[in-house]
Amino acid sequence: MRSWFDTLTDHLSAQIRGHEGFTLYLSGESSEFARLNRGRVRQPGHVQQCAVTLRLIDNGRHASQTITLSGDPADDRARLDHAVDNLRGFLPHLPADPHLLVAESVQSSSDAMASALPPAAAMVDDLLKEADGNDLVGIVASGTTVRGFANHHGQRNWFSRSGFNLDWCLVHDADKAVKASLAGFTYDRSALHDEMARARSQLATLARPGRTIEPGAYRAWLTPSALSEIFGVLHWGGFGLKSLETGNSPLRRYWSGEHHLDPRVEVSEDIAHGIAPDFQADGFRRPARTSLFEAGRMTGAMVSPRSAQEFGRSTNGASNGESPVSLSMAAGDIPVGEELARLGTGLYIGNLWYTNFSDRDACRITGMTRFATFWVEDGEIVAPVNVMRFDETLDGLLGAGLEGLSAHAAFLPSNMTYGERSVESNRLPGALVKAMRFTL
Amino acid sequence: MYDDIVARFRAVLPPQSSDGAFVSLRIVDEQTDLLGLRSGVLEPPSSRRDVGAMVTVHRNGGLGYAATSDLRGSGLRQAIEKATDWAEQTSNRALFDTRAIAMPAPTGTYQTPVKRPWSDVPVAERVAWLQHVGQLIGNDPRIVDWESSLFAVLTRSRYVTSHGADIYQELHHLAPDVTIMAAADGVVQKRSTGMRGFSQQGGWEVVARSQIESLVPRFREEAFELLTAPNCPSGTMHLLLDPGQMMLQIHESIGHPLELDRILGDERNYAGRSFVSPEMFGSYRYGSDLLNVTFDPTRPEQFASYAWDDDGNPATRQHIIQDGILVRGLGSSTSEQRSGLPGVASSRATSWNRPPIDRMANLNVEPGDQSFEQLVSQVERGVYMETNTSWSIDDSRNKFQFGCELGRVIENGELKGLVRTPNYRGISATFWRNLAGVGDRSTFEVLGTPFCGKGEPNQIIRVGHASPACLFANVAVFGGA
Numbered sequence: 029m030r031s032w033f034d035t036l037t038d039h040l041s042a043q044i045r046g047h048e049g050f051t052l053y054l055s056g057e058s059s060e061f062a063r064l065n066r067g068r069v070r071q072p073g074h075v076q077q078c079a080v081t082l083r084l085i086d087n088g089r090h091a092s093q094t095i096t097l098s099g100d101p102a103d104d105r106a107r108l109d110h111a112v113d114n115l116r117g118f119l120p121h122l123p124a125d126p127h128l129l130v131a132e133s134v135q136s137s138s139d140a141m142a143s144a145l146p147p148a149a150a151m152v153d154d155l156l157k158e159a160d161g162n163d164l165v166g167i168v169a170s171g172t173t174v175r176g177f178a179n180h181h182g183q184r185n186w187f188s189r190s191g192f193n194l195d196w197c198l199v200h201d202a203d204k205a206v207k208a209s210l211a212g213f214t215y216d217r218s219a220l221h222d223e224m225a226r227a228r229s230q231l232a233t234l235a236r237p238g239r240t241i242e243p244g245a246y247r248a249w250l251t252p253s254a255l256s257e258i259f260g261v262l263h264w265g266g267f268g269l270k271s272l273e274t275g276n277s278p279l280r281r282y283w284s285g286e287h288h289l290d291p292r293v294e295v296s297e298d299i300a301h302g303i304a305p306d307f308q309a310d311g312f313r314r315p316a317r318t319s320l321f322e323a324g325r326m327t328g329a330m331v332s333p334r335s336a337q338e339f340g341r342s343t344n345g346a347s348n349g350e351s352p353v354s355l356s357m358a359a360g361d362i363p364v365g366e367e368l369a370r371l372g373t374g375l376y377i378g379n380l381w382y383t384n385f386s387d388r389d390a391c392r393i394t395g396m397t398r399f400a401t402f403w404v405e406d407g408e409i410v411a412p413v414n415v416m417r418f419d420e421t422l423d424g425l426l427g428a429g430l431e432g433l434s435a436h437a438a439f440l441p442s443n444m445t446y447g448e449r450s451v452e453s454n455r456l457p458g459a460l461v462k463a464m465r466f467t468l
Numbered sequence: 469m470y471d472d473i474v475a476r477f478r479a480v481l482p483p484q485s486s487d488g489a490f491v492s493l494r495i496v497d498e499q500t501d502l503l504g505l506r507s508g509v510l511e512p513p514s515s516r517r518d519v520g521a522m523v524t525v526h527r528n529g530g531l532g533y534a535a536t537s538d539l540r541g542s543g544l545r546q547a548i549e550k551a552t553d554w555a556e557q558t559s560n561r562a563l564f565d566t567r568a569i570a571m572p573a574p575t576g577t578y579q580t581p582v583k584r585p586w587s588d589v590p591v592a593e594r595v596a597w598l599q600h601v602g603q604l605i606g607n608d609p610r611i612v613d614w615e616s617s618l619f620a621v622l623t624r625s626r627y628v629t630s631h632g633a634d635i636y637q638e639l640h641h642l643a644p645d646v647t648i649m650a651a652a653d654g655v656v657q658k659r660s661t662g663m664r665g666f667s668q669q670g671g672w673e674v675v676a677r678s679q680i681e682s683l684v685p686r687f688r689e690e691a692f693e694l695l696t697a698p699n700c701p702s703g704t705m706h707l708l709l710d711p712g713q714m715m716l717q718i719h720e721s722i723g724h725p726l727e728l729d730r731i732l733g734d735e736r737n738y739a740g741r742s743f744v745s746p747e748m749f750g751s752y753r754y755g756s757d758l759l760n761v762t763f764d765p766t767r768p769e770q771f772a773s774y775a776w777d778d779d780g781n782p783a784t785r786q787h788i789i790q791d792g793i794l795v796r797g798l799g800s801s802t803s804e805q806r807s808g809l810p811g812v813a814s815s816r817a818t819s820w821n822r823p824p825i826d827r828m829a830n831l832n833v834e835p836g837d838q839s840f841e842q843l844v845s846q847v848e849r850g851v852y853m854e855t856n857t858s859w860s861i862d863d864s865r866n867k868f869q870f871g872c873e874l875g876r877v878i879e880n881g882e883l884k885g886l887v888r889t890p891n892y893r894g895i896s897a898t899f900w901r902n903l904a905g906v907g908d909r910s911t912f913e914v915l916g917t918p919f920c921g922k923g924e925p926n927q928i929i930r931v932g933h934a935s936p937a938c939l940f941a942n943v944a945v946f947g948g949a
Contacts, residue, residue, distance in 0.1 A: 061925045062558070065734050069558040073533030074550040075821050075925075077520065083512075094516040099538040107517075114515075121591040123510060149557045156561060166737040167924040195924075197737045203864055205736065274613035275656040276649055381740075384860040386871055387889050389656055390949035394869050396862040415862050417869060417893065421949060445925035468867050468893050468944075 029056060029078065029174055030140075030186055032101070036080070037178040039105050043112050049085040049130065049180040053309040054078065056097075057448050059171035060148035064196065067156055067164045072149075077448065078174075081309060082108065084115035088124030091115050129333035129343065131311035134183045139305065143190040143213040145170055154217055155194055158224040162231065165205075166196025173449055175305045187305035189213065189451065194220065195443040197399065198227045200234040204412055207253065207379050207399040211441045230378075230400050239403050239411040245463035247374030249367050249404075250425075252438035252456040257380035258425060259355055259454060261393055267297075267320055268350025269335040278391040278422075282326040287423065290430040294358035295321040297330065297344070302354025303441055304451045307345065308332075314345030320352070324427070356455040360433025367434060369407040370460055376402040376409065380418075391422040394467075417468040425461055434458035469636055470495050470626045473521065473539050480545040481630060490526035490571055491548060492629040494778060495519075495539075496820035501586070504617035505598035511617075513591075520820035525551040526566035530559025535821040569805050573632040574782060578775035580640040581768045582671040586620040589672045594618055597675060601646055604684040610692055612656070613649040618642070618675075619664060619918070621930075625778075633780045641771060641930065642674040643667035643918060646684060650691035657694035657888060659687035659873055662712050662855045667771040667916035667930065677769070690874055693886050700875045700890035700947030706850030706904070707892055707943040708843055711913035713872050714935035716856040718831055719920070721896035722754070722761055723931070725865035726788060727922075728799025728807050729826040739922045740863030743897055744794070749809050752794040755900030760834040761789040763798065763812045764934075771916025771932035772829035779824055781813035788812075788831070792901075799826040818927035825923050830916075830932035836906025843905045843939045845881040851945050852876040852883060853890045861896075869893040875947075889948030899940065907936030 033054050044050055056078030063071040078099070083092040093111040097104045148170045155168060170192035177185040193211040200206075208227040210220050250258070262278065271277035281287040299306050300316035307313050310333050319328045330346035331339075347353070362370050375397075383395035397416050402409045423429065434457040442450035477493045497519045504511040520537040525548065532554025534547040555566075601616035621641040628634045647660035666678040709717060725742040729735060744752070765773050765783035774783055781801050788796050799807065800815030803826050815824040844852070858871030875890030876883050916932035 059925075062554075063734070063924050065563050065732070065736075068561050068563040069530075070563045070734055071531060071533070071823055071825075072554040072558050073535070073823060074547075074554065075535045076547075077535065077537055077821050079516075079518070081514075091513040092515070094514070094518070096518050096520055096537045098519075098540070099543065100540055111517075118513065118591060121595070122513065125512060126509060128512070149554070152558070165733060169925065195737065199733075199736060203741060203862075207737075274649060275651045276613065276658070280656070381863055382860045384858045384871075386858060386860075386869065386891050387948035388858070389889070392949045394858070394860050396860065396867065398863050415864070415867065417860075417862070417867055419869070446921065446928055447926075449925075468869070468895075 030176070033176045035101070036104060036108060040108055041180065043109065044180055047087055051083040051311055052178045053081045054174065054176035055448065056174045057171060059169060059449055062148060062152045062168040064156070064167065065165045067159050067161060069152060082111050082115065084112065084119065085130060086119050088128060089119045089122045090125060090128055091118050091122065127334045127337045129337040131179065131183065132181065134181050135313045136184045137307060138186045140186060140188045141213065145190055145192055145215055151192060151194060151215065154220055155196065158220055159198065163199040164196055165199060169193045169445060169449060173451055177307055177311045179311050183311055185307040185311065189303065193441060193443050198231050200231055203415060204234045204238065205399050206230040206234065209443065233402065233409055234400060234412045236411050238414045240414045241403065241416060241466065243467050245465045247371060248461045248464040249371045249374070249376045250459045250461060251378050252440060252458055254377045254380045255456045255459055256440050256454045257383045257395060258393060259456065261383040261385065263351040267330045267352055268346070269329040269331045269339055269341060270350060272329050273339050278385055278388045279326060283329070285325070289321060289324040289427045291324040292360055292430070292433060293321050293324045293426050296356050297352045298354050298356035298455065301356060301455065302453045304353040308347050312343050312345045318344045353452045357437060357457060359435050359437040359457040362432045362434045362460065364434065364436050367458060368404055368409065370432065371404050372407060373405045375413060376404050386419050392419065393422065394419040416466045418464055419467045420465045424464065426459065429462045431460040431462050469624060474626065474628050476541040477544050477628065480541050480548060490630055492524045492627065492633070493521055494820060495521045495626045497624045498819060499622045501620045502617065503594055503598065504615055505602055506615040507613055508602055510595065518819060521547070522817070522820050522823065523547040523551045524823065525555045526569070527552055527555040528559040529565040529567050530555035530562045531566050532558070533823045564806050569802050571629065571631060572780045572801065573629060574776055574780050575634045576775065577636045579638040580669045582640050584672040586622065586640065586642060586671055601680060601684060604681060605648055605688055610650045610652050610695065611648060612651045614647060616646045618644055627778070627780055629780070635776050635780060637774055637776065639669060639774065640671060641667065641669055642671070644675050644678045644680055646680050646687070648687050648691050650695055652695045655695050657691050658857070659691040660855060664918055665712050665715060665915050667918055668769050668914065669771060669773055670769055690886065694874065694888045697886040697888045700851060700887040700945065701877065702946040704942055705945055706847040706878065707940045707945060708847065708850060708852040708878065709938050710854040711911070711915060711935045711937060712855045713853050713870070714833060714938055715915045715917070715933040716859055716870060718833055718933050718935060719828065719931065720859060720861045721865060721868055721899065723798065723828040723831045725896060726798045727826045728797045728803035728809060728811055731797065732803060732807055735922065738924050740865065743864040743866040746807060746809055748794055749797060750795060753792050753901065754789050754794045755792045756903040757792045758836055758903050758906045759789055759792045759900055760787065762786065762832050762834060763788050763814065763829065764832055765813065765829045767830060767914065767934070770830045770914050770934060772930050773932070774829070777813040777815045777824070778817045779815040781815060783813040786812050798828055816929055818929045822923070822925060822927045825927070827922065827929050828920065828931045830934070832934040833906070833936065833938065835909045835912045835936040837908050838905050839908055840911050840937055843907055843937060844878055844883055846905060847878040847939070848880060850878040851887065851890055852878055858891070866896045868896060887947065890945065891947065892943050892945045894943055902941045902943065903938060904941040905939035907938065911937040
């Protein structure tokens with residue numbers, strides 16, 4: 029696919045004339061998906077797709093067109109030519125863009141990692157065998173993901189990964205289920221066995237009678253997966269410079285210095301330890317690490333090239349949506365295995381779900397508990413808890429309300445497949461919260 | 469359209485085998501255009517032409533699919549082989565036997581009625597409309613950001629099967645949108661059309677139907693007024709919802725829980741299950757007698773209208789809830805045959821690269837007989853809320869909490885001043901039973917959204933929701949922090 033992209037780029041370069049410039053961004057995958065339900069196969073299939081986004085620039089005017097590539101060289105060249113013609117016809121109707129920032133210095137790169145993965149059907153077999161008759165529901169996703177960039181200055185970037193993501197639940201009954209996953213670039217059958225064993229052991233606990241807690245504030249342990257749901261909603265316009273500068277970010281009071289989190293909170297965009305490419309669609313390279321919170325204070329933002337130009341900052345290679353793609357939060361000092369003891373009496377929350385802002389301006393977040401959430405007394409799990417709604421400020425979770433962070437930060441590759449398989453990830457510790465407010 | 473691709477598909481289609489293998493081809497060709505103006509600066513225009521096809525094979529009781537953008541004969545042959553491989557490799561552990569699923573074999577064409585196609589509107593005219601909206605927003609130091617935009621999608625699809633189906637559909641979508649952000653004295657407030665809440669099918673005439681030009685002056689003044697408005701009061705009271713918030717309320721607490729694939733458990737790992745169980749259909753009181761909900765893909769201007777779903781099932785208007793009683797689920801022929809429950813033609817895929825699953829399409833609350841003034845007049849103490857801004861609901865689609873951009877206090881039958889950060893929470897299973905009043909046609913609006921997420925692999929799809937204003941009793945209402 030890389031040589032195909034290079035050929036298309038050369039063809040495009042030959043079409044460019046006068047003051048024109050271009051960027052070309054490729055995104056593609058060859059993926060297998062198998063959807064599972066009740067320990068059987070619901071919907072398996074293969075997706076082969078590849079698209080390029082061509083941005084044509086001429087005297088400060090620019091517009092882009094994304095086209096699907098067919099794989100037929102002659103057809104793809106014709107599609108690209110057609111896109112150039114369309115954009116050429118479009119640009120004279122546009123004013124020059126004051127927020128346009130073009131990557132001028134050539135920073136080429138190549139990061140291709142091939143992995144020998146077993147066929148997806150074999151992973152399906154392994155997963156269903158390990159489930160051993162339990163009610164398993166989930167998805168097997170595997171295959172190769174590629175990203176490429178080229179521009180008229182001669183910059184070339186390439187990124188490819190072959191990986192897998194097994195994401196499933198073992199269901200006890202109704203909404204009582206254990207969430208589990210195994211993802212990576214090297215498939216290890218024994219790791220699957222271990223993860224399934226962990227899920228099965230929690231499943232036994234879920235068989236105890238459920239407990240309904242009254243609305244109120246409770247000590248709570250948020251696992252890394254639960255904390256990722258909190259960061260998930262903060263990704264939504266929270267860290268972006270445009271949102272921060274226009275007052276639309278829920279973190280704007282942290283950005284202004286009016287508020288701060290607990291001094292132990294250190295958050296960064298950690299490209300070096302994630303799975304995303306270190307370049308974005310406009311060809312800007314992403315630094316290995318961008319600090320977002322240091323010692324609890326907001327120190328940085330995700331800055332797209334466009335926002336950089338608008339607000340007089342330097343870009344850090346953020347995409348146009350200005351969300352982190354490899355967010356990392358530093359671990360704390362609660363040793364692995366001591367989570368329940370440190371919690372004492374309260375809620376062990378395995379997963380949260382459907383987080384959103386109940387007061388965006390005050391960064392107050394609501395959401396639901398989901399899957400394995402347990403009532404704990406004196407460091408021992410007593411009962412699974414029926415789903416509850418929380419409504420709590422970020423300060424209550426990671427500011428004044430934070431009691432501690434686990435000594436291990438878990439790597440959580442995204443299981444999202446909207447449009448295509450995600451290459452995003454979080455690395456997060458668990459968090460002990462003094463008093464988390466539950467409402468319904 | 470696409471006769472050449474269909475001919476290549478038919479040429480590489482294996483002869484019908486004795487096991488009656490079913491093979492379908494769904495070609496999707498989608499043109500998307502996005503044009504926006506933000507705080508007076510034209511955002512870089514973008515467009516997308518996405519063309520590809522999905523092959524689905526039912527063989528030996530198994531099922532497999534393969535999506536490809538390679539529409540040459542060789543690409544289609546490969547897709548058939550890959551889909552067949554999956555069907556054969558998993559047939560011995562398939563969730564259900566596809567030989568028991570009868571696939572429809574319709575023929576025909578459908579096209580959105582369009583007065584003035586988007587493609588006929590010159591770029592300069594599109595930009596001029598955005599600039600006109602900007603002029604209406606005007607300059608004021610309190611306006612810190614604004615955006616007007618146009619999102620147009622033309623979807624062409626052709627569906628053919630080894631069993632005789634051959635349908636072509638051409639759907640024209642347009643979503644004009646506006647957002648105004650205001651700030652003063654440390655307070656930030658927003659008024660908008662609600663994340664492309666005015667999404668409809670049609671041509672340029674959708675822009676006029678949106679009435680955005682008349683809404684903008686009101687939005688602007690409301691944004692300013694909200695900056696100094698008090699917090700929304702807390703307590704149990706009456707709640708009056710505009711069609712913009714009703715869209716979200718219908719979507720989350722009627723639409724999703726009634727999807728048959730959720731009830732069958734397919735979604736439990738991701739989008740969730742449902743508090744609704746199979747035995748409830750036909751007898752369960754979902755809402756008060758005033759609640760009538762229809763699945764209506766036949767309303768031409770609504771965002772998710774079509775003549776056949778993506779499995780070729782003919783789309784017809786059906787009551788889902790009648791006089792408060794649950795009568796039918798949202799699931800297509802496959803889910804109907806798996807569950808034995810009555811469904812609708814709602815097997816839909818977001819594009820050529822995703823398989824069809826049970827979705828909402830147009831799901832509407834039918835109008836009642838009360839004017840807006842009559843709805844307000846019966847409230848002693850309550851809040852009127854407009855335009856969704858926050859949504860959250862549990863994975864059984866039961867416990868929910870929603871927030872709106874604007875609230876207005878109702879006291880002794882009269883609308884009073886604005887309140888900010890209005891929220892409410894409830895439980896689907898009881899909330900609709902407290903439906904106390906349904907607005908008449910004068911309060912009815914046809915809305916929609918491009919953003920409904922579900923499925924593994926994930927899919928975002930267009931849905932439509934039309935509703936009158938509705939009044940609910942005994943709702944827990946509250947404000948911001």
